Amino acid sequence: MHNLDAAGHVRGESQYLDDIPVQRGTLHAAVYASPLAHGKLNGLRLEAALAAPGVVRILTAADIPGENQIGGIVPDEPLLAEGHVHFRGQPVALVLAETEPQARAAAKLIEADIEPLPVITDPRVAHAQGELIVPPRTFRLGAPAAAWAQCAHIIEGTAESGGQEHLYIETQGAYAYPTEQGGVRVHSSTQGPTAAQRHGARVLGIGMHRIEVDVVRLGGGFGGKEDQATPWAVLAALGAYLLRKPVKLVLPRHDDLRMTGKRHPYSSDYKLGLSADLKLLAYEVTFYQNAGAAADLSPAVLERTLFHSTNTYFIPNVQATAYSCRTNLPPNTAFRGFGGPQGMFVIESAIAKAAEKLGVSASEIQRRNLLQEGDTFPFGQPAELCNAHACWQRAEQAFDLGSWQQEVDAFNQSSTLHKRGLAIMPICFGISFTKTAMNQARALVHIYTDGSVGISTGAVEMGQGVNTKMVEVAARTLGIRSNRIRIETTNTTRVANTSPSAASATADLNGKAVQLACEQLRKRLLALAADELCIAEEGLEICDERVLTAGHPVESDWEKLVAAAYWKRINLSEHAHYATPDVWFDQKTESGYPFAYHVYGTAAVQATVDVLRGTYVLDAVRLVHDFGQSMAPGIDRGQVEGGLVQGLGWMTMEELLYDEQGRLLSNTLSTYKVPDLYSVPADVQIEFLETEGHPRAILRSKAVGEPPLMYGIGGYFAVRNAIRAARPDVAPAFSAPITPEKVLMALCAPRPEAAPSTVPTAA
Template structure:
């Protein structure tokens, strides 16, 4: 993106002094006027889809009899794999994800056939009449099994720095253990859904609830066997995505498109919640094992980590997920000697996929587990261990070779430590725990350092299209999608600020593949960074044309032209300067044949990771934050309450502080849910048993702590991001780890912090109870051993 003269760059306004625009659809969300796909008026001849699913986790299909399905009233069409006109593989990156199974199945719930009927009820009832015979095979259901059997969807990757083994051998202290970290269901409010309407020449228009319209377009074209340009995909908004609609939403668009083109009728494919929870991937489970050597003061000397992701039966996006877990297994801490290996475990379960934070949370919680255990070992407050090992002067290099140059982490931690009265509260909690046998309190301050950029370099690009109309109104199209996070609002603010006009003049339209082609997914927290920069580039191009026109038409110099507060100033600085309204000036430019439309483009600079060398710069910058969480636990039952949370988060120079704070609050609660109440479970056959809201518990308003304070760390991004802001979508989710650490702290209080007892993830009340029991047993054993020692004397 080219540099323009300084007078063309609108100065960043003081966000604290100006009232922030609310989310562009906030009122529509509240009143119900916002149109989601299932709100669209149905066509009179619209068909509805349901799929017949596998009941085996790994098996050959011996026979399929669909006669009764086809004969069911209301059924118009039934398709199997051989009916797909183009390719059957709908994988986002590699291969293996089939639109419909063929001769074998790889997980319970895998679609084998699809039904299109005049009503959803008819389609759903018809699929139950299928007669399918299987020949079961041995199934791998756990990442430990995949590691033992060396069954992986992709090769293992390892990052090294220093000499981990030699440093480990010399370390004065060591810890060695493992932790199993369960996944998480996306539980977006709007489930997976697509509508396809046929067009001429076997083309189709798809209305998708997808974070990646360009991928939906590409895969629909593949399954239809038509050029990509024959398929148009539109996304106006989603009712949540959280990564679950990055790759796996494409399947619904493909299925609807095949049936729409076959029958020359509009087709809707909406998954009911239970089908959605059975058939779509989740956050990956991870089995992490670790050995760490450290000094008597608690400074990490060496770390050897093995991270095994439960990828499911195909690769999906697991390569990037496991990479992300590896990149963030240091979290905020310097590892002078390290060996970090990531395994892509294959299991006969649904392919897991992107989830807010990608694999980052699984790496961060590993780092925090290590810190908690070191603190117990050396008898120090965990915060002191965090500060000792934190990236700082002399400790800048990450294991993968990127330098943490921005000096944010320690100042941010210290600021929150002071503002939250951490030390005083620690003493109060210590006193409380000493006199309270039945209730125990826990406290933890946890930092987060999260890299911002797609780890696949080619995805770090964005495009936009900006039109200025003769009445002064502005229309913006870009490749990003709106899923409630406020991207459209921020892009409109960026364009308005760049032009110097009122925010109300700018409208961001639905994301369409025929307006901005080949767009990257809205993911990796990069939506504003990429699409905002592209929109800014387009707006600057138009503004530059307007300046050139003004210079020629009015005979003024470049620095005598300005657009400020919705007015065009001609001859700025002169006593006889002329002022025009923006619409008036734009109309004049049009009458003089000035182009008022432009595309914009942005590609992230400086990044690049050499996978063979396992070194490089995968991220443009880091977003940072810290949270202090306080909990109280009932030692009899394991029940607990989060009583207070204080957050300080780094969003650079915020574009919209209200939206950013809302994102931080929501991400924290979602992270807290993953770590406390949201427990995914499967039976011994590989069937998910937590398949509905009745047995899968997301946080409610009652779980939000009454004392919940969120503040923004006031420092502009040192990198040239859009108006020096920072990404906000994913990093705050990991601040929820502070709740888990606080629960671990409360459990350790049962044995006066002699050990850091194991605590499962998620830390359900049952898990907390068992952790406290382990602490009690250790304490009792220590007393028993002491008594034996006294008797022997």
């Protein structure tokens, strides 16, 4: 089925937050944010702003009727700064004015009296000073301390990965208006409508039942709107609640860039032990996560780093420790992969370093250590229906990896100005929220008397095609055509207590709920048909709108059946609840069965480096991906392409930079490079692994949102391998992104053997 949103997007008809018609009397809001990264907030000078044209009111922490708190996992984040500021860009005041330009101009007139305090931007410095968001976590398997003695080779090192800006096309925003009896309705560009509702209620000091959050769709989220859409929704709600007027708040791009958190940068130490025949025997790793100034989702991100610290390999002895370090940067947050990619970059770096030291190819080590059916992850869950080998073998076969490597070697033999690198990147990603309780969803399905169907779920459409998938599930379950089905907005009054649309799990969780609801409705309608037709229910099936008995169409079609059901007073609505079975996790022992299943894949990435300039081209990515039985191959392929390119961007060109005072330097698209049409590999081939899929995946169609991002890690190693083809004597530090500047510096590294001849000798 094609993406239902495609035509609307192309014609410009799809409705985003900024397209909602604005009511008369709407006030426009602008945020005044802290100009310093850390300090004591002694006071605010608001007079000039208050006197500016069009300004109606300026809200500060003192105006909050409820609790000034929007922290989720840890209550450590005020909505508006009070007493102290902890990062540049932290919201301090909200200007409400008649027009948007007036609000923004007035916000510039506000001044804060801030006594500067020391600024920390480095997670290792924060760790050394005891600035931790939560206590550290350690996952263990086997007996790593004892295992080192058995290792023929031990390598140690560090790896750094940078942050990443979400750069959703639609910036953060919300539009709130008062409803009767002191309620507020909020339109928000959020992945988590319930989070906005819950924190709105907390800040306003009212019940959640008085706040309705509605989401049509998002112009991208990528995790950036899982938690961090909340402040803007709550600020708009606060204005609407206090002034009893509609309030619209949309962040200008520059504000969005400097005020919101990003992917967590990580700095990590690793130690890897191998046997003589290249089996990974022991792995010790310590992660220092740069959490920013408040917890946000950092503890959950940290946990997922541990879950993916061994990627798709079996290592019998593991000790992985992770620290969430508090710094004076905007609180970092969910970003596609959610800490998993950071963990996987470290083990891939360790393998690359081992390969270098032992004079073998990294792919040799990778291949020999892939997970096998029944192998245990370092958190106790066994690998089941494991496709690690199947993906690798299919890739070897489909892309003839052996010959490909020979071609690259031959090219490098004959070319001096350009060098090529090939890297293999196998992935494994766990599907489920790691917080077990979040793995639940509900769906509300109405069949109207004309046979049309309206469905509400907790799923938020953000370009990933989840609405199309929900239609597919309902159409298949009810046995009707998809054009009879409409997916309604995501609304907290129709479907309550939703988990955010995140963790790649949205289609699974909400789709299973839709399936359950539709199965109930179908059962009822078939019972009616059986009654009417005096035949056994078991022989009946609704199929493509005809009610079949033993394969033969009977009189009653869908519309007639629905109308008959109504007149017989049969319930044509259903509200179903789904909770993923079997998943659990025990934080005391750091073990359990946290994931419904895993998604596997293997990518091969080729890069060509210009040896004189340090620039490079990512030539080709060919990959085999474990989609299960894809219910929407077009959408799923698009998700893999998008994830891949986003991962390549993170690993190669997107360099997020803050100065020592916590000021974002890469604050425009001229200083922060994201992949564009010209940097996408010209040759991208995506093979669908043939499998049965997984029963815990909706219609056996596996989750596809996050896993492909990690193919991008292959881009890093492809470029690095190309550097090493030019300079086998250089071992560039494992520091992502591998920008052209870093490539050039590696290529120009001094040659030790050349040094003496350039030293002038005394005659």
